[in-house]
Amino acid sequence: xxxxxxxxxxxxxxxxxxxxxxxxxxxxxxxxxxxxxxxxxxxxxxxxxxxxxxxxxxxxxxxxxxxxxxxxxxxxxxxxxxxxxxxxxxxxxxxxxxxxxxxxxxxxxxxxxxxxxxxxxxxxxxxxxxxxxxxxxxxxxxxxxxxxxxxxxxxxxxxxxxxxxxxxxxxxxxxxxxxxxxxxxxxxxxxxxxxxxxxxxxxxxxxxxxxxxxxxxxxxxxxxxxxxxxxxxxxxxxxxxxxxxxxxxxxxxxxxxxxxxxxxxxxxxxxxxxxxxxxxxxxxxxxxxxxxxxxxxxxxxxxxxxxxxxxxxxxxxxxxxxxxxxxxxxxxxxxxxxxxxxxxxxxxxxxxxxxxxxxxxxxx
Ligand code: GDP
Numbered sequence: 315x316x317x318x319x320x321x322x323x324x325x326x327x328x329x330x331x332x333x334x335x336x337x338x339x340x341x342x343x344x345x346x347x348x349x350x351x352x353x354x355x356x357x358x359x360x361x362x363x364x365x366x367x368x369x370x371x372x373x374x375x376x377x378x379x380x381x382x383x384x385x386x387x388x389x390x391x392x393x394x395x396x397x398x399x400x401x402x403x404x405x406x407x408x409x410x411x412x413x414x415x416x417x418x419x420x421x422x423x424x425x426x427x428x429x430x431x432x433x434x435x436x437x438x439x440x441x442x443x444x445x446x447x448x449x450x451x452x453x454x455x456x457x458x459x460x461x462x463x464x465x466x467x468x469x470x471x472x473x474x475x476x477x478x479x480x481x482x483x484x485x486x487x488x489x490x491x492x493x494x495x496x497x498x499x500x501x502x503x504x505x506x507x508x509x510x511x512x513x514x515x516x517x518x519x520x521x522x523x524x525x526x527x528x529x530x531x532x533x534x535x536x537x538x539x540x541x542x543x544x545x546x547x548x549x550x551x552x553x554x555x556x557x558x559x560x561x562x563x564x565x566x567x568x569x570x571x572x573x574x575x576x577x578x579x580x581x582x583x584x585x586x587x588x589x590x591x592x593x594x595x596x597x598x599x600x601x602x603x604x605x606x607x608x609x610x611x612x613x614x615x616x617x618x619x620x621x622x623x624x625x626x627x628x629x630x631x632x633x634x635x636x637x638x639x640x641x642x643x644x645x646x647x648x649x650x651x652x653x654x655x656x657x658x659x660x661x662x663x664x665x666x667x668x669x670x671x672x673x674x675x676x677x678x
Contacts, residue, residue: 315356316609317382318516318588319410321403323437324387325425326418327520327552332385334555334581353385359589359596359607360582363639363669367598367605370646379596379607381588384410391440394447404448408508412591413515414584415441419532420522420551434519434532435539442490445510450485452507453478477503485511493543514591517547518584526551527575548587550580595668598639599623600648616664620674630677634660637671 463471484494490511561567621628
């Protein structure tokens with residue numbers, strides 16, 4: 315499964331959030347949150363379409379899709395120079411697909427702030443700087459490696475050097491790599507050095523109870539600040555999330571949420587945002603045995619999508635039958651969809667769409 319790493323300064327609410335995730339009573343009983351390692355948790359991606367399909371198909375079981383969250387605690391000033399367990403944490407970040415950066419936007423005199431007072435931009439900058447310094451190190455290493463080749467007149471190396479220098483300059487100016495303006499194809503020059511600050515990021519503004527709906531000045535500062543980055547900001551209150559996670563009864567949970575004027579839990583918002591951040595979409599398989607959600611990247615063609623189920627499906631791919639969920643809802647059964655010409659036969663060039671109900675035909 316794809317992984318989102320949760321980072322942030324100490325005392326911003328990371329563990330509270332991670333624990334809420336691990337206590338959340340999963341909506342589908344087949345996939346309770348499970349902790350693989352103390353700091354890694356698997357969580358189901360909430361998707362109301364599964365409920366719709368379940369009611370229509372009445373399968374023996376329903377399997378939602380999942381993503382993983384990793385609690386990467388302990389990132390402090392000096393990490394890039396190897397202070398504390400700095401290098402270990404940075405190595406953890408290198409392994410994740412996306413970053414969830416938790417930022418303290420709540421005031422509470424009982425919770426010590428590492429820098430003395432609540433200041434989201436300062437907090438963000440401390441973390442960003444450590445990651446940028448590490449990236450700068452990677453970029454400089456590669457520059458040294460290819461400088462000679464470029465000098466010997468190698469055109470490709472020259473071009474790469476130019477791009478690397480753009481990143482060097484940007485990082486030195488305190489920009490995250492994702493905010494540096496380069497062409498899509500120029501990214502090839504830095505792909506092999508796996509920069510940390512180029513990973514997609516979701517900022518989670520952890521606010522106090524009274525600000526979950528209205529937001530507050532800290533959240534505004536943060537939103538303004540990340541405008542130039544390709545990033546999203548969501549607001550939640552970790553303290554409330556840990557309470558919400560306790561409810562097993564969906565109705566009680568909904569009542570609790572509505573008391574705060576919330577439509578869904580912040581965790582759900584965060585999980586869905588993480589999914590989008592990773593550019594993921596879902597297709598379904600549906601039969602009397604099971605209804606199941608499968609995760610693919612946006613833009614994948616049918617054979618690659620089939621490969622998520624089994625590599626044989628991809629290798630021996632012949633064709634796929636595709637039903638749109640809206641048709642399934644309208645005609646209620648697969649055979650009725652067939653009678654009404656609502657099953658499309660698609661070949662290997664079909665780009666799977668979010669919500670497609672797929673049935674693959676393959677050779678073994
Ligand atoms: P971490 O170091 O980032 O993992 O932070 P923790 O999750 O351990 O939280 C640090 C302290 O802040 C704990 O005492 C939490 O109870 C408190 N805390 C976390 N989230 C909130 C919140 O939303 N509101 C308030 N008032 N306190 C919170």
